Amino acid sequence: MSGGTGYLHPGLPKPVPAADGLDAPFWEGIAEGKLKLQRCRACGRWQWGPEWICHNCHSDDLVFEEVPPVGRIYSFERVWHPVHPALKNQGPYIVVLVEFPEHDQARMVGNLLGDPHQDVVIGDEVHAVFEHHQDEDPAFTLVQWQVA
């Protein structure tokens, strides 16, 4: 997708990397269509969201490593009541919490593409769809999900 069209109507706050740089490699990765999660080089543990040290061994030798853009629906919600002016005429939409079972159960939030009224099944496999918003200022990319 391009030109500012996405799953949700435009006008929500646009994501930018944290000022301290903590999650910058993640945003750089998805701009190139690569999904990266944080991994500890000392003990091998994956973690998300990003942090300055490993929660398992406390090493600060962390990298953002690419993972296959495939996960499972851990939970979801169908939102009906808009709490932002940009969503006033959106109608219902689906937020999914996607788990990566092969990567220490790290989880990400995204939207489930397709019919907003669809039946959503916890445990279903989903594939990432990189939703690029090149014409926005600042440009950004979202990671959306589609049932496999």
Added chain:
Amino acid sequence: MERSLRGTVAIAGVGETAYYKRGQAPDAEFKLALMAVLAACEDAGISPKQVDGFASFSNDRSDPSRLAAALGIHDLRFANMQWGGGGGGGSGALANAAAAVATGMAECVVVFRALAQGQFGRFGQGPVRNVISGDGAHTVPYGLMSPAQSFAMKVKRFMHEHGVEQSALRALSLASYHHAQNNPRAVMYGRPLTEEKYDDSRWIVEPFHLFDCCLENDGAAAMIVVPAERAKDYAHKPTYLLGAVSGSHYRAGASVHNAPDYATSTFKTCAPRLYDMAQVGPGDVDVLQCYENFTGGVLMSIVEHGFCEPDECNEFLVKENLVAPDGRLPTNTSGGNLAECYMHGLGLNIEAVRQIRGESSNQVEDVDISMVVSGPMVTPVSSCIFGTEATL
């Protein structure tokens, strides 16, 4: 020496302003705080100048030094803020006040919360701005930004794992609205709720209907913590603190919904500590006030405090079990956050004291043990247990 808050402090007085719909308080937030403190002092029968400490939560804006100046307090000894948002700190602030009094740091500490959303903006709205960074960058652009949206996926997962039906959430809402009909202070006094009205109400975010969500209100509430040995010097039947805890489980605060144990009210580690301190069990609890930000949080709190098993929710959470005076577990007997007022839950602590005193508008008979659960699903959370003199 055993280190415990059990029986060390008492609640000498409680006070509230009138409760208003969001944005409709005629007074400024700081004045509301002062009025609640004055009301609590009057209830206790003490001069406000005797107060020597303040404890609050959720980044309350009413600064303790300004309160002390406004009240003419001579010797401010304790000024404390429990970290964390929402109502998770309600009983935590009380625990902190109790710790100060129990250890001699202070003699008369006010626990309070004041809110005027007309003056300071609403909770239930998303941020309107061009960019967002940090944790919010990973949720807000996907339309996940309000408290209801932040908790719905925990509840959905819990309901999925344990086969919980919508009727369990509905029963919790019906109980709160039922109790509010006997409570003239309640914002929803005179506005009863039926099963049909609940079922027909719009979805906010599945699995929460409109009536699963708390109110947003203006007002203030305060309670006065004093040493237990002086509990009988005050105007009312003494209410003793048997236990108060706060905290959260392993990596509960992992960002972007990454808590390893996700579908929880955050009480799995706190509840056992609470019962240990209070030296009671769930079967001893006569009446429960359990913070309803959303009914799903009450559902998981009731399970995690041991009142029913996860797989028994559909049978246990029915209206007749939850209403005073005869239900198995009378819950939210003032109408709670759904139907009395959303004062970030401190109104629930006050209602728990009323049940010990025998002054509730939905009084349960022969209450000895009265429990409060504050702010489920956030981190840290907190809970506390009050008792009569007979329980010491």
